[in-house]
Amino acid sequence: MKQFFACVFCVGTVALYAQDYSVDSTKILQISGVVIGEDDLEPLPYSTVWNRTLRKGVISDYLGFFTLVSFPGDTLVFNFMGYKSSTYIIPDTLEENRYSMAHMLERDTLNMPEVVVYPWPSREEFARYFVNMKPYDDAMRRAQRELSNESLAFTAARLNNDASLAYGYAQNQRLTKLYTNGQLPANNLFNPYAWAKLVQDWKAGKLSRQ
Numbered sequence: 001m002k003q004f005f006a007c008v009f010c011v012g013t014v015a016l017y018a019q020d021y022s023v024d025s026t027k028i029l030q031i032s033g034v035v036i037g038e039d040d041l042e043p044l045p046y047s048t049v050w051n052r053t054l055r056k057g058v059i060s061d062y063l064g065f066f067t068l069v070s071f072p073g074d075t076l077v078f079n080f081m082g083y084k085s086s087t088y089i090i091p092d093t094l095e096e097n098r099y100s101m102a103h104m105l106e107r108d109t110l111n112m113p114e115v116v117v118y119p120w121p122s123r124e125e126f127a128r129y130f131v132n133m134k135p136y137d138d139a140m141r142r143a144q145r146e147l148s149n150e151s152l153a154f155t156a157a158r159l160n161n162d163a164s165l166a167y168g169y170a171q172n173q174r175l176t177k178l179y180t181n182g183q184l185p186a187n188n189l190f191n192p193y194a195w196a197k198l199v200q201d202w203k204a205g206k207l208s209r210q
Helices: 002-020 123-132 139-146 149-158 163-179 192-204
Strands: 029-037 048-051 056-059 065-070 075-079 086-089 098-105
Touching (some): 056 065, 086 098
Parallel strands (some): 029 098
Antiparallel strands (some): 048 056, 048 075, 075 086
């Protein structure tokens, strides 16, 4: 019985030894490269490189660089979102055990129809809005109404001054104080030129139109 197990162990060892050395180590290839796009030749970060023959793959880094171990004749599949899937067969005529490449992917353009998301939670709400809707109140009319002078002035009056406006206001106050240093500030109620301009505008009818 012991002789039988010893014989089986020897046969298994010889089989494993033959299996290990049946593969030519010089055929192992280190495949490295960069995945780029065809439109601007920019690298495609985090793209997938899948060895369909060995059923193993890697993900490229931020610069689109990848590296993996393959054998001659293996098929590599490159994928990146927004680009068409591409395959590459490793040639069996390579003399070196290292191979560098730059694989280019073609952009996959797909035109989708416009999708408008409506805020109604139910059909009843949609039916109520549809009955009361204004058919000519389209996006262009709403944009013109929101960008009108009255709407912009109302919005601007409710907003606080930003840094540049606050700085300009402070500068004007400081210059006015320096200009009227040692005397009373200017008052347009006692300015004859301002009164003449008011009378001229009143005769021209500008005040009535405003």
